[in-house]
Structure formats: structure tokens, C-alpha cells
Amino acid sequence: MEATGFITGVLKGLKIDHVLSLPCDRVKTLLAKLDDIYGERHIHLSREEEGLGIAAGLFAGGKRYALFIQSSGVGNIFGALMTLIKTYRIPLPIFVSHRGIYKEKILPQVLMGEVTEDLFKACGVPVVKVYDKSALPIIPKAVEEAFRKREPIAILLSPILFEGEEYENPVFGKEREKIVSVKVEKDIKNPDMRRFEAVAELFSFLKEKGDKDTVLFANIGFPAREVYHLKKFFSIGNPVFYMLGSLGLVSSIALGYSVATGKSVVSIDGDGSLLMNTGTLATCSNYAPQNFRIFCVDNGTWGSTGDQENFNFSKVDVEVVAKGMGFKNTSSVWKRHGLKEKLEWFFTSDKPFLQVVVNPGNEKVGTIPLSPEEILREVKVDS
Structure with missing residues (x-):
């Protein structure tokens, strides 16, 4: 069973309308497949925290969605997790590429990976660990629970799930070109309103x-x-x-x-x-x-x-x-x-x-x- 195919199948089966992500080398095959399936409905983020804001707007607009980030970036979401997601009871399935737990050589990834689960639990967020392919079938229930209960849930994905999956990055086949024209001249003085x-x-x-x-x-x-x-x-x-x-x-x-x-x-x-x-x-x-x-x-x-x-x-x-x-x-x-x-x-x-x-x-x-x-x-x- 290929993890990428299973997870994308779950998203389609649960009628997930949009996916939001920041990249991680360990789940690059999954993110590339999300591009293929969702196109413009795969929103590539600038920062983890803004994904929570966009998710809140999608929920208010009647859509279903999922967030994909890596464990080294989860520290960027906890303020908004409490003051936006939990405050307004926004459902949010958070798929986390759990670095630092398998064949990891980068010390900061190890240190952050060691505390990822505890950080979510400290915020009262349920955690589901998918550390081998036999655990993949628990994902659909976790996503459904997030929407049914209107709460966030963290789904931790081990890098071992995607080991051996083939990936070809399309960026290397593209010509890089952009036209930039920015000219703004103004002399702002003495505004007359608050x-x-x-x-x-x-x-x-x-x-x-x-x-x-x-x-x-x-x-x-x-x-x-x-x-x-x-x-x-x-x-x-x-x-x-x-x-x-x-x-x-x-x-x-x-x-x-x-x-x-x-x-x-x-x-x-x-x-x-x-x-x-x-x-x-x-x-x-x-x-x-x-x-x-x-x-x-x-x-x-x-x-x-x-x-x-x-x-x-x-x-x-x-x-x-x-x-x-x-x-x-x-x-x-x-x-x-x-x-x-x-x-x-x-x-x-x-x-x-x-x-x-x-x-x-x-x-x-x-x-x-x-x-x-x-x-x-x-x-x-x-x-």
C-alpha cells in the first residue's frame, strides 16, 4: 500500500475541497500528488500560521479542507490555534510530517520532533500517530472527527510511510522568468482622519x-x-x-x-x-x-x-x-x-x-x- 495514494484517496473520499501546505522533503511525493489532484485548490502557504486563518475562512464559507505542515514549524501555529481555531470552534485536520523520529540527522529536527506530540497535547489537541502503514486506516476517522466535533486534530506522519516513493520535481523543467515594474512616488503629510x-x-x-x-x-x-x-x-x-x-x-x-x-x-x-x-x-x-x-x-x-x-x-x-x-x-x-x-x-x-x-x-x-x-x-x- 502506497501512503501517498491512500491519503489522497481518503481526502477525495471525505470530499475535502481544499488543501493547504508548506513543503517538507519527507512528504514531497504526497504534496506533488496534491498539486496534481487539487490544482489551484492546493494553496501553498507562506507561513504555517496563515494556514489556520485561511482554514477558518474556508470553514465559514462552507468548505472542507486539510492542513499539511512539518513538525519543525508547528511552533508557529499555537497562538492562532488557541485564539482562532479553538475560540471559534473551527474544525482542522492537521497532517504533520513528524521529523526527528526516523533516520534524522538534523539536530533541530530531532529536538522539535521530540516535543511535537506534547505541544499539541498541552493545547488540548488530540493526537493520532501514523508511524507505519498498518496505521493508515485510522486517518479517515480522525479527519471525520475533526469536522464532526469542530475541533483541531493532529495526525502525525512518520517519514517511513513515504520511503521509496518516487518523485520528480517539475521546477527543474521550467524556465524562470518574471517581469517586475514597481514605481510609487508620494509624500505623505498630515493625515486628517483617524x-x-x-x-x-x-x-x-x-x-x-x-x-x-x-x-x-x-x-x-x-x-x-x-x-x-x-x-x-x-x-x-x-x-x-x-x-x-x-x-x-x-x-x-x-x-x-x-x-x-x-x-x-x-x-x-x-x-x-x-x-x-x-x-x-x-x-x-x-x-x-x-x-x-x-x-x-x-x-x-x-x-x-x-x-x-x-x-x-x-x-x-x-x-x-x-x-x-x-x-x-x-x-x-x-x-x-x-x-x-x-x-x-x-x-x-x-x-x-x-x-x-x-x-x-x-x-x-x-x-x-x-x-x-x-x-x-x-x-x-x-x-
């Missing part, structure tokens, strides 16, 4: 246009609180997903939802958030549909933790970064009177990234009086 006023302009625009269908994803902390308040103030019917944790993942979640549903989606992200998960811009530019949009509120500070200055305040520019990550339609604005015109562009462009430069400061609004389940229900699409 995040609250910028988001108010967004909501005013949606109401004026009668757009009740665009789904909004609001960043953690004060951004989400302000969005909640403004939605009530403008009495708009747009569904909103409010982040309660996992800073850096709002655009990843929005991406998963956009891919799953094809709906018009706006990620209300922030400059600090994108500093923490910059790679997700590349993932978004490669996989997002044309009606996926990022409304990046750039206040140059960590707005929900005391407005401490970050690199975006005067040194880094997120629009330029977005261009470098593959976004072809980008723009910026820092005056309120110009924002409405930019919003016209924003909602008529394909996959745009809009940098809205604002002053630091939060509106004094209360916390969001919704449970995680109530928040999820507002955007959830039935499977």
Missing part, C-alpha cells in the same frame, strides 16, 4: 451604493470594536466577521472565505497586522478572486496596545510592500475628502489594495457583546 473616520467613510459608501452583500472582516481589538459600533450607527446589513484574537490573520481569514464563496469581500486590515504576517500578501495576490479587497488602515502604530509607534510610521510603506507581493492594483490616500473617490476605484478594481493613512488614536467604544459562535454565524455559509 481609523474611526476612515471606516465611517467606507460604511457611508456602502450605504450610499446600497451594497448589503459585501462581507467585511474586521481586525482584532479597537478596529473590530469601531466596526461594530459603526455598523450599528449606519444601520447597514453587511455581514461582518469580528476578530477576537490572532493578530495578523484577518486577511488570511478573508482570503479563505473569498476562495470558498466567491463573494465580494473586504479585509479591514492594518499596517501593524501586516508587519506580523507580511507573507500572506503574496498568498492573497496569488489565490484571491478578483472581488477580494484589502482596506489597509495605516496609523503607523500598534493601535490596540497603546499606540506604540511601529516601522510604518515613517520608514516602511505597506502599499509598496503590497506591490512587491504581487498586488497589481494599489493606491493610497491620507485626506478624508479624497477617500470617497478612492472608494469608487476600490470597488471597481480587480483585487485592489488600498492604503488609508490615518493618525493614531482610537474611538472610545465598548467591547463587542457577541460570542464567537454568534460572530461566526453572521458570515457562515452552510456546507
Whole structure:
């Protein structure tokens, strides 16, 4: 029995719609087969943590999925595992290439491999060990349990399972070529609005246009609180997903939802958030549909933790970064009177990234009086 064929057969049999992965040499035959089977529905990640965000969006959009990572990278997921996956009860089968336990010569892989199981258990995540081919038949039940119970489950795969499987890397037969043209000139001075006023302009625009269908994803902390308040103030019917944790993942979640549903989606992200998960811009530019949009509120500070200055305040520019990550339609604005015109562009462009430069400061609004389940229900699409 070939492990790759068995696992891909399980995924097809359980109607897994999308797979998310980061590479590992020990499971390269499996990942290559996933490319063959899933094509664009095999989302290649920039970082392990963003896979949890995309999975959450896929679940909200009514899809089934599986995550493939290696044990040396599991340390990157535990924050989001608790503050996103377990908080909103997102089902997540995590296939882990368990390095360090079989014919391993790399010391860090050994050290991380020794604690992988304990790390998952410390977070209350069930662990299934598939260390030889006789254990492969336990995989289908584990995946089904994750979706039935709406919980994460770690499926540890020993490298011995894939030993002897043949693999030919197609990259060596490709010509490498890309055309790059990035030119941005601007002199940002004296923004005349805060995040609250910028988001108010967004909501005013949606109401004026009668757009009740665009789904909004609001960043953690004060951004989400302000969005909640403004939605009530403008009495708009747009569904909103409010982040309660996992800073850096709002655009990843929005991406998963956009891919799953094809709906018009706006990620209300922030400059600090994108500093923490910059790679997700590349993932978004490669996989997002044309009606996926990022409304990046750039206040140059960590707005929900005391407005401490970050690199975006005067040194880094997120629009330029977005261009470098593959976004072809980008723009910026820092005056309120110009924002409405930019919003016209924003909602008529394909996959745009809009940098809205604002002053630091939060509106004094209360916390969001919704449970995680109530928040999820507002955007959830039935499977």
C-alpha cells in the first residue's frame, strides 16, 4: 500500500475541497500528488500560521479542507490555534510530517520532533500517530472527527510511510522568468482622519451604493470594536466577521472565505497586522478572486496596545510592500475628502489594495457583546 495514494484517496473520499501546505522533503511525493489532484485548490502557504486563518475562512464559507505542515514549524501555529481555531470552534485536520523520529540527522529536527506530540497535547489537541502503514486506516476517522466535533486534530506522519516513493520535481523543467515594474512616488503629510473616520467613510459608501452583500472582516481589538459600533450607527446589513484574537490573520481569514464563496469581500486590515504576517500578501495576490479587497488602515502604530509607534510610521510603506507581493492594483490616500473617490476605484478594481493613512488614536467604544459562535454565524455559509 502506497501512503501517498491512500491519503489522497481518503481526502477525495471525505470530499475535502481544499488543501493547504508548506513543503517538507519527507512528504514531497504526497504534496506533488496534491498539486496534481487539487490544482489551484492546493494553496501553498507562506507561513504555517496563515494556514489556520485561511482554514477558518474556508470553514465559514462552507468548505472542507486539510492542513499539511512539518513538525519543525508547528511552533508557529499555537497562538492562532488557541485564539482562532479553538475560540471559534473551527474544525482542522492537521497532517504533520513528524521529523526527528526516523533516520534524522538534523539536530533541530530531532529536538522539535521530540516535543511535537506534547505541544499539541498541552493545547488540548488530540493526537493520532501514523508511524507505519498498518496505521493508515485510522486517518479517515480522525479527519471525520475533526469536522464532526469542530475541533483541531493532529495526525502525525512518520517519514517511513513515504520511503521509496518516487518523485520528480517539475521546477527543474521550467524556465524562470518574471517581469517586475514597481514605481510609487508620494509624500505623505498630515493625515486628517483617524481609523474611526476612515471606516465611517467606507460604511457611508456602502450605504450610499446600497451594497448589503459585501462581507467585511474586521481586525482584532479597537478596529473590530469601531466596526461594530459603526455598523450599528449606519444601520447597514453587511455581514461582518469580528476578530477576537490572532493578530495578523484577518486577511488570511478573508482570503479563505473569498476562495470558498466567491463573494465580494473586504479585509479591514492594518499596517501593524501586516508587519506580523507580511507573507500572506503574496498568498492573497496569488489565490484571491478578483472581488477580494484589502482596506489597509495605516496609523503607523500598534493601535490596540497603546499606540506604540511601529516601522510604518515613517520608514516602511505597506502599499509598496503590497506591490512587491504581487498586488497589481494599489493606491493610497491620507485626506478624508479624497477617500470617497478612492472608494469608487476600490470597488471597481480587480483585487485592489488600498492604503488609508490615518493618525493614531482610537474611538472610545465598548467591547463587542457577541460570542464567537454568534460572530461566526453572521458570515457562515452552510456546507
